[in-house]
Amino acid sequence: MSERIIGSWVSGADGSPYGVTNLPYGVFRHDGREPRIGVRIADQVLDLAGAEEAGLVLAAGALRRPTLNDFMALGRPQWTSVRQRIVELLTDTAHRAAVQPLLVPLGEVELLLPFDVADYVDFYSSEHHASNVGQIFRPGQPPLLPNWKHLPIGYHGRAGTVVVSGAPIVRPTGQRATPQGPIFGPSVRLDIEAEVGFVVGVPSPLGDRVAAVDFADHVFGVVLVNDWSARDIQAWEYQPLGPFLGKSFATSVSAWVTPLDALTDAFVPAPEQDPPVQDYLRDTPHLGLDLRMAVEWNGERVAEPPFATMYWTPAQQLAHLTVNGASLRTGDLYASGTVSGPERGQVGSFLELTWGGTEPVKVGGGETRTFLEDGDTVTIRATAPGPDGTTIALGEVTGRILPAR
């Protein structure tokens, strides 16, 4: 399926990476009013709650809610028909008089967490990232553990500390190991993980599996994720039950959820898998997403992780997540794991970028860094191929480090 590019009557939309072929969803606050669902077009937000109130779009009231959850629960046919209707509203000048008053400049709104997060799962699906981490922490040993190519390794994170892009990140405090024994204090190895998150709309019953082929029936869209990580806390705590406080202080997501319908032209063949995977993990066709990510550290672009290099696909991750009968809920978020390509300039964590903190890098303001300092800002961006050679942008995810309390 490919969408034809149609001119929009909205000023600045044509040629914008947020044109009518993109249309990500979010939740905004304007003029001190209650949170409302909106869709981004160029540098404006179309108030979808207002559009539904005016009868311009119909979604069973789901657009008049303070989060996207009810809308995401409706399912793909409704997602697609609402999107088609929004495109009509923004391209057919017959609707201009009715719709124009519902456009709010982006600069006048506060963007909120777009959905209530049900469960948050974080995978570990980049072969380059897993290999780099293995080499840094277990030099001289095989970089990948024996299970890594047989299943998408993942774990549950803390849903309650998922925050929207722009929320400040308080440096976490905790225990870390030293040669003299564990000590307590603010983390001194605060890091990022640049990831892509998949947001579940349609739930599944407990005890059933979701097949990889049903990915697009359950997953509504995509967010960018920064899985902030305190490497020193994580290293001391993680044996044998995995990451806990080293991650649970905050996870940032973009304010905009890009619907899968906007990414039709971004699906590309994923890397071949060897050894062959179990039947339940076979996705035919085996497709990843050609998202080109960028990591900015105090304004300096320090890495460009290529999402298309991910070993495990989002459809495989969904099939794995539910193969034991675990149910899905609307608002479940599962993230890809750190996205790292084969080159040093393509890694999605500073652990890798500075090779375990041994090789400082140049960041904005002419400074150098190994890990994050108080006041630092990290922004993760991404673009994807749109129809007919165009490019769409995913909403960025940004955050600034505040000192430990």
Add this chain to the structure above:
Amino acid sequence: MSERIIGSWVSGADGSPYGVTNLPYGVFRHDGREPRIGVRIADQVLDLAGAEEAGLVLAAGALRRPTLNDFMALGRPQWTSVRQRIVELLTDTAHRAAVQPLLVPLGEVELLLPFDVADYVDFYSSEHHASNVGQIFRPGQPPLLPNWKHLPIGYHGRAGTVVVSGAPIVRPTGQRATPQGPIFGPSVRLDIEAEVGFVVGVPSPLGDRVAAVDFADHVFGVVLVNDWSARDIQAWEYQPLGPFLGKSFATSVSAWVTPLDALTDAFVPAPEQDPPVQDYLRDTPHLGLDLRMAVEWNGERVAEPPFATMYWTPAQQLAHLTVNGASLRTGDLYASGTVSGPERGQVGSFLELTWGGTEPVKVGGGETRTFLEDGDTVTIRATAPGPDGTTIALGEVTGRILPAR
């Protein structure tokens, strides 16, 4: 604080382990109506929604909701005053005429999940359990990892698959390792973990810590937990990010939440900790709970785990969970980890009871087992000291294994 035993006018209440010094909260359905909050007294349920509608008890409408969450969010002064009022209603015969019609026989109700679970954390706080697991999986090595006595090890589980006692458990399917490589199929090492769960009522802001001393201001009450575990799936998947599908298929909790106010006489000194813990983990006084648990396998009592032997206390777990600034939400559930005492007959998992599946045990019906078979039922019970030498019961948690789908 100790409550004086007062006779109740409710038939069977005096001398019952569910007398007026207990009064656990739950959510029930009766006569096909909407879910309602109730409190258990003897073998009856007092309809608290009806009591609040009738003006017999006041809780800002929080008792007229389909889950306990709004009531749990009110805080300790309100929890205590509502409890005191319920005791009045059930002991003062002046209230009998008004209250009697609000009592429903337990046998006529369906008990539902009593609260919406926000985040679910599982700790690993029994020294005997951690040592047993270490000996079984890493024979000849130190049974405890170096971090174990410095912090309460824990991880996040799947909140969306927490189910109420009585819900059937479908045997999970997944990958497990064999000498010939990983294979796919139903788990063949399905196990339990007998635990105690703590339910958070009052939330905390992101970026702040909750001190151990503030435990009772945030934690509303206690449930029994069975953290069903597929040992074969877990063993293959858990390196390096911890348990995932081996646990996420289901976690059962008791239908009754025992308020902390009912456990005043159950607090006892916890085991001394050596080495000394970091300041943020010091709870003074250092108290555990004298809950005497029992595990029944097809009706046969196979173990009696003593909760008072836990190395880390629930107040320490709460302080640790939030020391990195992670926020609490109403409905957060954190479980103790498997409760095992020093004796074989005191362990909270079948992995330990059968020593890694090498020593079968006798269960109900004259059969023997190593791990769970389809059709097996496991019930976990517990009692606690009440005032003046009485005993109160915690709500049991039970589940039966259905074949894999």
